[in-house]
Amino acid sequence: MSTEDTQTKTICPYCGVGCGIRVREGDERGEMQFMPWGDAPVNEGRVCIKGGAATEVVDHEDRLTDPLIKEDGEFREATWEEAYSHIVSELERVRDEHGPDGMGFYGSSKTTNEENYLLQKLARRYGTNNVDNCTRMCHASTVWALRTSLGMGAMTNSMADLEEAADVLWIQGANPGEQHPIANSQYFRQAVLEGATVIQVDPHANKTTRSFKIDETERHQHLQPKPGTDIPLLNIVLKTILDNHEENPGEGWIDEQFIEERTEGFEHLKETLADFDKDAAAETCGVPLEDIELAAEKYAMANNAAIFTGMGMSQHTCGVDNVQNEINLALVTGNLGKPGTGVNPLRGQNNVQGTCDVGAMPNVLPGYQLVDDDEARESVEAVWGFEIPDEPGLTNVEISHEIGDSIHGLYVMGENPIMSEPDGNVVERRMREDLEFMIVQDIFMTETAELADVVLPATTWAERGGTVTNTDRRVQRMREVHKVHENTKHDRDILCEVGTRLFGEGFEFADSEEIFEELREVCPIMYGMTYDALGEEGIQWPCYEEGDEGNQYLYEEEFETENGLGQIEGVVHQEPKEVPDDEYPLVLTTARVEEHYNTGTMSRRSPTLSRQVPENFVDIHPADAERYGIADGEHVTLRSRRGEITVKAQVTEDTKEGVVWTTPHFAASSANRLTNDVLDERAKIPEYKAAAAEIEVGIEPADD
Ligand code: SF4
Numbered sequence: 001m002s003t004e005d006t007q008t009k010t011i012c013p014y015c016g017v018g019c020g021i022r023v024r025e026g027d028e029r030g031e032m033q034f035m036p037w038g039d040a041p042v043n044e045g046r047v048c049i050k051g052g053a054a055t056e057v058v059d060h061e062d063r064l065t066d067p068l069i070k071e072d073g074e075f076r077e078a079t080w081e082e083a084y085s086h087i088v089s090e091l092e093r094v095r096d097e098h099g100p101d102g103m104g105f106y107g108s109s110k111t112t113n114e115e116n117y118l119l120q121k122l123a124r125r126y127g128t129n130n131v132d133n134c135t136r137m138c139h140a141s142t143v144w145a146l147r148t149s150l151g152m153g154a155m156t157n158s159m160a161d162l163e164e165a166a167d168v169l170w171i172q173g174a175n176p177g178e179q180h181p182i183a184n185s186q187y188f189r190q191a192v193l194e195g196a197t198v199i200q201v202d203p204h205a206n207k208t209t210r211s212f213k214i215d216e217t218e219r220h221q222h223l224q225p226k227p228g229t230d231i232p233l234l235n236i237v238l239k240t241i242l243d244n245h246e247e248n249p250g251e252g253w254i255d256e257q258f259i260e261e262r263t264e265g266f267e268h269l270k271e272t273l274a275d276f277d278k279d280a281a282a283e284t285c286g287v288p289l290e291d292i293e294l295a296a297e298k299y300a301m302a303n304n305a306a307i308f309t310g311m312g313m314s315q316h317t318c319g320v321d322n323v324q325n326e327i328n329l330a331l332v333t334g335n336l337g338k339p340g341t342g343v344n345p346l347r348g349q350n351n352v353q354g355t356c357d358v359g360a361m362p363n364v365l366p367g368y369q370l371v372d373d374d375e376a377r378e379s380v381e382a383v384w385g386f387e388i389p390d391e392p393g394l395t396n397v398e399i400s401h402e403i404g405d406s407i408h409g410l411y412v413m414g415e416n417p418i419m420s421e422p423d424g425n426v427v428e429r430r431m432r433e434d435l436e437f438m439i440v441q442d443i444f445m446t447e448t449a450e451l452a453d454v455v456l457p458a459t460t461w462a463e464r465g466g467t468v469t470n471t472d473r474r475v476q477r478m479r480e481v482h483k484v485h486e487n488t489k490h491d492r493d494i495l496c497e498v499g500t501r502l503f504g505e506g507f508e509f510a511d512s513e514e515i516f517e518e519l520r521e522v523c524p525i526m527y528g529m530t531y532d533a534l535g536e537e538g539i540q541w542p543c544y545e546e547g548d549e550g551n552q553y554l555y556e557e558e559f560e561t562e563n564g565l566g567q568i569e570g571v572v573h574q575e576p577k578e579v580p581d582d583e584y585p586l587v588l589t590t591a592r593v594e595e596h597y598n599t600g601t602m603s604r605r606s607p608t609l610s611r612q613v614p615e616n617f618v619d620i621h622p623a624d625a626e627r628y629g630i631a632d633g634e635h636v637t638l639r640s641r642r643g644e645i646t647v648k649a650q651v652t653e654d655t656k657e658g659v660v661w662t663t664p665h666f667a668a669s670s671a672n673r674l675t676n677d678v679l680d681e682r683a684k685i686p687e688y689k690a691a692a693a694e695i696e697v698g699i700e701p702a703d704d
Contacts, residue, residue, distance in 0.1 A: 151560020165340020173312020
């Protein structure tokens with residue numbers, strides 16, 4: 001066999017950019033080799049440190065190798081037959097004793113569209129809409145605002161239409177320099193080389209700031225607001241634009257024709273901002289007013305301006321309103337429906353977009369069809385052959401809150417809620433003490449799997465085939481590049497077996513392509529796709545008919561709302577639910593660095609990634625460090641009302657005075673032992689980005 005014959009093209013398992021990679025299988029169980037895929041559609045051969053290290057976890061010694069069943073508090077190895085029998089009898093028991101809503105199902109953005117499609121179908125066949133995925137923790141509010149005001153819960157444009165078209169890149173609450181490195185180095189950098197201006201809005205200076213030397217030029221700007229003040233900052237931008245239009249109507253501050261023909265709600269925005277006090281708002285944000293006004297002018301005067309939005313915007317109790325204000329800005333300036341514009345969430349995990357698209361959410365079926373829309377539900381029921389519950393279910397954080405009350409069992413596929421959910425100490429206690437039964441399918445023994453009753457060894461990204469959907473809606477095929485580890489199984493095969501044993505029919509699929517064929521039947525935005533048509537390039541949804549080439553950007557003619565109009569709605573500042581006081585005088589905010597990925601299940605086991613950042617740390621401003629007497633590199637205890645962690649202090653001006661910044665990546669010192677589990681009322685996303693905290697010095701590091 002030639003070298004070329006053994007190289008297979010697939011998709012990087014880490015972030016939502018969706019880079020193509022090529023892998024050469026070793027002999028027998030020999031070492032896999034990562035190879036560049038030179039003409040990959042998204043990245044043209046480039047990868048970041050995570051993509052280059054992706055093969056390191058596949059044959060890791062910690063891989064789960066056999067099904068495990070817990071007896072008397074200890075795991076014992078079991079056969080698959082024993083595990084399946086136990087799972088089926090417990091799922092039936094929970095349903096008999098508590099009804100179908102006694103279970104919660106967690107999908108996984110690290111698995112394929114086909115596997116998440118099966119998981120949500122299994123939940124609904126079981127009789128519950130209590131199914132969700134990690135988008136609840138990252139972009140649920142973004143999806144909500146985009147779907148409600150524009151029609152679809154996804155990036156309106158594409159990375160590819162930036163480089164030629166965008167004059168301004170407005171990056172708010174996102175850090176592509178670390179979290180989406182290839183998007184940053186390939187698309188954003190090219191746009192900047194073509195003359196684009198970067199406006200970064202972030203409480204923390206980071207690799208994005210440094211990659212464009214934002215703080216060193218007059219062309220670019222870094223606005224550094226206090227966490228939780230994005231609405232007043234954008235209201236200053238909007239007020240500046242509206243006032244300048246009033247004074248100089250011919251200068252093009254707003255797009256009157258676009259507002260007139262394609263939107264509604266402009267009057268509401270004007271009324272909301274009629275008495276808005278820009279000076280007071282700038283004080284609230286902690287940013288000089290003239291800097292925000294200058295940024296407003298740059299955005300408004302651009303031919304094409306694109307907004308990129310991240311978890312700094314979405315992870316607030318006002319997350320939906322934060323993103324709505326970005327939509328307001330794009331709509332009043334006509335920056336939608338054409339290349340190089342839009343409101344564009346940068347999605348975290350490699351299939352978090354697809355996991356939502358295929359219906360692993362409590363309120364929507366595949367293709368974002370609402371479960372309480374009779375017509376939509378009946379069209380899916382006609383294919384599935386069973387009745388779907390007609391009320392939205394619980395989100396994953398609500399499921400977690402309900403453990404011991406209405407929730408008695410969990411089915412967790414490839415997720416680690418103890419690490420990913422806020423107020424992690426309480427999540428752990430509830431799972432340990434109040435749960436009757438938990439199944440976890442994963443590749444490693446996670447913090448959550450430790451508490452399960454049955455643990456099933458699943459396959460990694462390298463061993464499975466299927467499709468994933470990247471941040472700009474591109475559905476791409478993943479291909480098997482490595483032999484399946486003995487006695488492990490694909491998540492899809494586990495779900496098919498459990499579904500068939502429970503229900504007799506509806507879950508008999510020979511492979512991923514058969515599952516995809518059923519998925520496209522019930523998912524109109526993907527109906528036109530087939531495995532053959534996806535090929536190596538993939539297709540960006542919506543793709544309604546076979547032969548459609550997909551869509552690089554959305555809403556060229558009209559929005560996908562009921563009346564085809566984009567919805568403008570003025571919003572007002574809402575403080576975070578927990579603000580500093582005498583006891584907890586600091587604002588705690590959280591994020592990740594380039595080498596971190598989600599709950600660290602894979603990245604903490606990667607030697608390359610672990611070497612770079614071996615322990616957790618907290619960024620603290622020099623003025624605060626002096627006040628507390630903290631030296632750079634000293635270990636400190638960071639404390640909130642919910643717990644405490646020990647981390648190394650990094651004294652740096654990257655963060656603002658009064659704001660401390662840390663990460664959720666390490667188990668014992670995860671920021672999520674401190675974060676607040678209060679939710680946005682509509683999207684139910686937790687407020688990870690702002691809590692009150694205190695620091696104590698003179699502490700030895702904890703073992704992580
Ligand atoms: Fe993988 Fe994202 Fe890095 Fe691309 S940018 S190689 S998808 S982690």
